[in-house]
Amino acid sequence: MIFWLIAEVIKILIVFAGLLMAAAYLTLLERKVAAKIQNRMGPMEAGFHGLLQPIADGIKLFFKEDIIPWDADKFLFLLAPVIVVIPALTTFAVIPFGAPIKVLGHTVPLQITDVNIGILFILALSSLGIYGVVLGGWASNSKYSLLGGIRTAAQMISYEIPLVLSIIGIIMIAGDLSLANIVSEQSHVWFIVYQPIGFIIYLIASTAEMNRVPFDLGEAEGELVAGFHTEYSSMEFAFYFIGEYAQIVVNSAIIVTLFLGGWQGPFLPSVLWFLIKVFFVVLIYLWLRWTYPRLRYDELMDFGWKFLLPLALANIIVTGFIMILINK
Amino acid sequence: MEALFYVFSIITIFSALMVITMKNPLTSALYLVLCFFALAGFYVILDMQFLAAMQVLVYAGAIMVLVVLVIMLLNLSKIKKIKADLHQIFIAVIILIILFAEIVLYITKGSLKKPTGIYTRALINKVGNTQIIGEFLFTKYIFPFEVASILLLVAIIGAYLFAKKKY
Numbered sequence: 001m002i003f004w005l006i007a008e009v010i011k012i013l014i015v016f017a018g019l020l021m022a023a024a025y026l027t028l029l030e031r032k033v034a035a036k037i038q039n040r041m042g043p044m045e046a047g048f049h050g051l052l053q054p055i056a057d058g059i060k061l062f063f064k065e066d067i068i069p070w071d072a073d074k075f076l077f078l079l080a081p082v083i084v085v086i087p088a089l090t091t092f093a094v095i096p097f098g099a100p101i102k103v104l105g106h107t108v109p110l111q112i113t114d115v116n117i118g119i120l121f122i123l124a125l126s127s128l129g130i131y132g133v134v135l136g137g138w139a140s141n142s143k144y145s146l147l148g149g150i151r152t153a154a155q156m157i158s159y160e161i162p163l164v165l166s167i168i169g170i171i172m173i174a175g176d177l178s179l180a181n182i183v184s185e186q187s188h189v190w191f192i193v194y195q196p197i198g199f200i201i202y203l204i205a206s207t208a209e210m211n212r213v214p215f216d217l218g219e220a221e222g223e224l225v226a227g228f229h230t231e232y233s234s235m236e237f238a239f240y241f242i243g244e245y246a247q248i249v250v251n252s253a254i255i256v257t258l259f260l261g262g263w264q265g266p267f268l269p270s271v272l273w274f275l276i277k278v279f280f281v282v283l284i285y286l287w288l289r290w291t292y293p294r295l296r297y298d299e300l301m302d303f304g305w306k307f308l309l310p311l312a313l314a315n316i317i318v319t320g321f322i323m324i325l326i327n328k
Numbered sequence: 329m330e331a332l333f334y335v336f337s338i339i340t341i342f343s344a345l346m347v348i349t350m351k352n353p354l355t356s357a358l359y360l361v362l363c364f365f366a367l368a369g370f371y372v373i374l375d376m377q378f379l380a381a382m383q384v385l386v387y388a389g390a391i392m393v394l395v396v397l398v399i400m401l402l403n404l405s406k407i408k409k410i411k412a413d414l415h416q417i418f419i420a421v422i423i424l425i426i427l428f429a430e431i432v433l434y435i436t437k438g439s440l441k442k443p444t445g446i447y448t449r450a451l452i453n454k455v456g457n458t459q460i461i462g463e464f465l466f467t468k469y470i471f472p473f474e475v476a477s478i479l480l481l482v483a484i485i486g487a488y489l490f491a492k493k494k495y
Contacts, residue, residue, distance in 0.1 A: 076354070116456050120381035127389025131361070134393070138354065138400050146400065153397045157390065177458055 007108050015092050015112060023245035024054040026282065030245075033286040064234040069140060072231065076139035081232065081239030084132030087125040088246040094118040095253045096180050098263045098271035110263070110271065111180060118179035119171060122254060123164055126209065130156045132243065133211070137228035148227025151217045151297065156209055158304040163205035165312035166198045169319040170258050183262030192259040197315045199259045201308055206251045207288060208304065210244065214292040217300055252281035332373055340366040353399050357392060364388045375449065378458040 028043065028050060035042030043050030068077055098110030115121055130153060137149015170191050174182045182191075192199045208215035219227030229240045256262060256277040265273035295303065343363040350356040364387045371380035447460060465473050 117377045124381045124384035
């Protein structure tokens with residue numbers, strides 16, 4: 001019992017620290033990738049090739065003046081950035097990031113907790129991140145923020161449906177909601193082979209869910225200044241940033257777990273395989289951001305409701321038919 | 329487990345009270361979200377993880393977001409004065425008394441012995457309650473399930489027609 005408790009606490013600390021570090025260094029990675037795509041160098045001054053840039057940014061944001069608008073709803077204004085970060089970090093609790101290891105004769109699964117409804121847990125939490133954005137937009141009491149918040153809310157509701165439906169195919173094939181079992185089901189063939197369309201729908205819908213270009217209508221800087229976080233400064237602004245980048249890491253980890261075989265892979269240690277795969281999915285997200293222009297708002301809604309949603313439904317039906325035909 | 333029950337009870341009752349006493353409608357809506365979360369906690373205590381996830385996913389994650397969106401669009405914060413209606417208070421008191429009487433009756437007359445079905449706790453933990461709920465929905469309760477889905481479809485079409493109507 002004591003051993004189990006200590007192991008859990010250590011795992012939680014490792015995941016927590018790892019996620020925060022990953023979120024911090026993703027800012028650097030994003031700037032480097034953007035620079036590469038735009039044929040620039042990116043940050044070069046702080047440390048070797050800008051390696052200390054995230055720390056410098058963090059210190060800078062920490063010492064910035066903390067401005068709260070006079071007419072803002074102060075409590076909600078401060079609560080909103082926190083609501084963005086917490087679901088993003090909590091989601092990682094059910095994601096298995098390595099094969100079970102043996103420590104002192106006990107088998108320790110490299111997953112904080114294996115709940116039997118793993119996927120639903122993830123979906124439930126990811127549907128909550130929206131509150132941070134919407135509340136931030138409303139509590140700022142500014143027109144740009146409010147517009148950004150409302151746009152984001154409408155967008156996230158629209159894209160959450162294809163996001164959920166794209167996973168149904170995986171659940172049907174695996175026959176289980178537990179993420180540990182889904183990973184072990186993929187020991188021979190990754191689910192991306194069975195569910196290529198589900199994979200693409202999830203990739204697109206999760207990009208929209210995270211408000212990233214080409215779906216960042218909520219913070220379109222050309223029209224809304226910075227959208228829902230226009231009025232934020234200092235650490236509250238940093239929280240929005242941490243939340244966004246933590247979401248990228250978590251979403252990549254979910255994609256790896258559901259579609260790319262989780263931590264499974266030959267030769268290398270399982271944790272390393274997991275990290276490599278997550279890194280590549282993160283690169284896909286960054287690549288999408290810096291090579292696509294932003295959609296217009298009506299195009300965005302049309303795309304979600306008239307294309308992604310029917311496609312996701314068709315994917316479920318076809319998957320069901322094929323499963324019956326081959327008698328799985 | 330019992331300690332958790334009390335924690336969730338306190339949160340539920342507190343947030344439910346705040347929902348009806350808060351002046352700002354948006355704050356009320358947020359307390360309602362908290363209330364749903366505490367209810368999800370009850371489901372987890374009762375080993376109904378599926379219901380807990382659905383509670384958060386559907387109520388907190390989807391329905392309340394729409395409510396919050398509508399509140400934001402209406403901008404109700406401008407409305408300062410709320411009219412106190414005597415009729416409302418009268419009806420509310422009567423309903424309150426009836427509900428309270430029901431609770432008292434239930435606590436005094438009810439017994440701890442409940443009929444046990446074929447699904448014992450051990451079996452549920454073995455098979456998983458998601459699977460059991462799914463099986464029931466698609467076998468025994470297939471008719472009400474389909475009727476409910478058609479009802480929702482009709483509601484969607486109705487809402488669409490109202491939204492499209494030109495005045």
